[in-house]
Every structure is written in C-alpha cells, then in structure tokens.
Amino acid sequence: MTSESDFLAAYDPSAFPAVAVTVDIAVMTIRNGQLCILLIQRGAQPFQSSWALPGGFVKPDEDLDSAARRELSEETGLSTFPGHLEQLRSYGEPKRDPRMRVVSVAYIAMMPDLPTPVGGDDAAAARFWAIDDLPQLAFDHAGIINDAIERVRNKIEYSPLATSFVEEPFTLAELRRVYEAVWGTTLHVANFRRKVLSTPDFVVAEDALAPSGSEGGRPAELYRRGPARLLHPAMLRPSS
Amino acid sequence: MTSESDFLAAYDPSAFPAVAVTVDIAVMTIRNGQLCILLIQRGAQPFQSSWALPGGFVKPDEDLDSAARRELSEETGLSTFPGHLEQLRSYGEPKRDPRMRVVSVAYIAMMPDLPTPVGGDDAAAARFWAIDDLPQLAFDHAGIINDAIERVRNKIEYSPLATSFVEEPFTLAELRRVYEAVWGTTLHVANFRRKVLSTPDFVVAEDALAPSGSEGGRPAELYRRGPARLLHPAMLRPSS
C-alpha cells in the first residue's frame, strides 16, 4: 500500500498534503560559566515580540544540513561557522504553528564564546540567554530547547563535543568549565585532569603554556582537540 | 528575517516550497539469533520490486508519531503494536526520491519475534531480513538502516530497550541473546547475569521458573521489565 500511494502521489500532487519544512537551530555556547542559547526576537505575528530559535524554511533543492548551515551563517554573521552542527530531531505536531502545517527539523550547534557580536543581516534583536533564565518562547521551542540541552548533556559524556565550546588551544581548566556549565555541577580538578588525559586521543598536548591570568597562579599547559570521535573510557557525569 | 518570511508564507502558500513528508520505519526483531529488519517489496516505480522500509505519507492533522504508529499497525497487522517506537532522525536530501521533494522522518521500532505473520492489508510481500544479508534497497533506505542499527547498538547500553525484543516474562538467557544478536558478539554468561541484576530496576524477578527446554538443563528463573528508564551502571559493550 505504501508503494501504491507513493505511485499515486507522483502523478497527483494534491494526493499528499502540503507541508512546510523548516529548520530550527539551538546555537549553544558557554558564557560566564553558564550554558547559553541564541534566540531571536520575532517581529511579526504570531508570537510577535516573543523569543524564538533562529531558523527558516528549507529551500527547494536544498539539503537539510545545508539549510541549517545557511541559517547559521545568516544569524551569527559568520561566513564559516566555527563549531559543531548536528541534527537533533523533527517536530511535527499538527497545531505547533497556528498558521499552517509546519514540520521543523531541529539542529544543535555548539560554538566557543566569541567576542564577535551575533545578529545577522536583519535588524531583529538577537542575543544569548542563559538556559536557566529563558524568556517566554514561541511555538514549541521551549520543548525543543529542553531536548537539545538533554542531548548535549548526554553527548559530552561519550564524545569529544565539549571541545567545540572552546577555542584552540585551550587549557584543561577551560574544558572543565565547559563540563561544569553544561552539567550544572562542579568537578574535581585533579580527577578531571586524570580522566581527560587517560582517554586516548581526546586532547593532544601543545608544547606551550597559557598566559597567566590576572589572579596569579601557575600557568596552564595548552591542548588541542585530538582525533578521537568517541571517548573510551567515557567522561561519566557524577550520579548524585 | 525568519519572522518575516514566516509571515509572508502564511499568506502566500507559493512562497514556500511544497514538500511531501513521509515516515519510514525500521521495525526490528531478533530471529534465529540474528537482528532482523522488516522490509516490504515495492510494487510500483520507482525502484519497482526493490525492497524498502515500510512507511507512507503523513496525513493532514496527523502527528508524526501517530503516523508512524498507524503505518506500524497497517504493516504488521497488529492493532496494538507490542514494542517500542521512537524517532530516529530525518532525511531530506533533495534527490533522495526521484519523483519529488520528500522529507522522510525515520522511526525505529523494536518487537519480540512473534509467530504472528507480518504483512498487512495489502498483497505486497513483506518479511524480516537479517541485517547482514539485506537485499538491494530502494531510495536511501540502506543508509537509514545503518543509522538505525547504530542507534540500537548504542541505546541498549544505557537504556532498558533490549527488553523490547523479548516477550514477558523472559529469562536472562533470552535477554543475553538479544544483546549478543544486536552487538554481534558473545557475552560471558555469569558476568552478564551479575551486571543485569546489579543494575537497579532493570529487571524484576518473577517468582517462577521457565519450562525446561528440549536440550535439558536447569530451568531458568523468569523476569519482567523493571521501572528503570536509564541503566546505572550501563551495560557496556565489549571494546575488542
């Protein structure tokens, strides 16, 4: 029956319902020790002046990933996005957009806290919001953000994705602060160091020292992302 | 700019491209110690007589999950699907369907190896195929199946999903054979038992014994799924 309805639809465009497909992107970064998400303020109805995830319609002959990358460049103003981008999942509840049937393919993006101001080629307000101080959100974007946060919290355990939140080269203290911000915990400094360095190919040492901070203290060694795609053993988050 | 294009699209349906949205489902089970996937044989062009994942168009005012459940009932002939269903991810490469733009939301379903013959209300052939002996596949379904297998292999580590492949009540040997089939490995019997029972709420003992098999041997104790949604500690798959 699938093949038959496929066949009919091919010759009768009205046989399948018209659906709009959009991509929505949860762009995340660490700012002031907090996990933050980029939101834009809507200028039109519905949800006028509400905040929402950046996104837009998928164009004809455009891949989903390409659409996400295009929106990412437009919204951050960066020609090449300096971070990680991956699909989260799709949301298609029939009434999620009050105007029409819209299926949204949500993406997650992670980037270091660049001084570069975000906000693309349009005048709409855009800024990062800490995840535990979010404003009212348009559509079902609050749920999407919850799913995105959950995905990131899980994924930095077994993948080297936490390094996408820092600029290279980085210190182990910077990497530790990423884990602490995403998980909302404090981690044991010495054990964190031992775990990261004992995980093969997670980070590679750069034979250089970071400039000492204003607070004093011994300068930290610098590292870069290693070739590992999966962490063995994983960086398990504290259970308590 | 997003809000503006949204606004325009609401009043000019031709402003956004017409996209068909389908759900495709990778229904998995364990049969003869092998992980198997349900495929249907296409009766129409394109890919006529090729095998493909069951699926179909999302109807107007139908949720994505509901569409997947509906297709599942139609294809397996079971009014209530006796297993687990979850979204995998979406596939939207522009040329993935030669007829038109189709974005497919892929799902994964897991069920026990029921004697009930699959094959729904239409005459098209439908059967389970072992994952290392798959036929030629239509569209990008080979890639979807790869992603589905990868997801299942990872997910049974930290979730109790492996229990979706067996009927209740089950023995630990049956549960172990699920892990062995999905991972394609053999597991240490005694250690497997200790791990499962030491993971809180993974399984709960049923105070009964399984009927002894034709081969003889001590009858096994029976268990049911426990309330755990996540496994702590996880069932880590062997690294070698």
Add this chain to the structure above:
DNA sequence: CCAATAGTGTCTGTGAGACATTATGTT
C-alpha cells in the same frame, strides 16, 4: 612571605572480565 591556580601521587571502593564451582533439570 601569602594567595591562587596547575599539576602529581596515592589510597580506597566499585564494577568488569575471567574462571572455578555448585545446582537442577533431561536423556
């Protein structure tokens, strides 16, 4: 000197893998 941060060494508990042993059924 002290304060602050980076990095090392060591002990302990838990869990995984390997393997031996006991228990309980069929033939």
Add this chain to the structure above:
DNA sequence: AACATAATGTCTCACAGACACTATTGG
C-alpha cells in the same frame, strides 16, 4: 550415570572519587 544449562563464588585489574602534596605564577 552423562550431559546441558542455570546460578553462585572468587580473584584480579581498571577506573572513579577523595585527598594530600608539590610546582609555579602574581601580589
């Protein structure tokens, strides 16, 4: 009896958490 499968006990190694200690900078 032999055989097959289920379940238990025990040893060892790897790793996580806790904590003490050393190293290197700025005031």
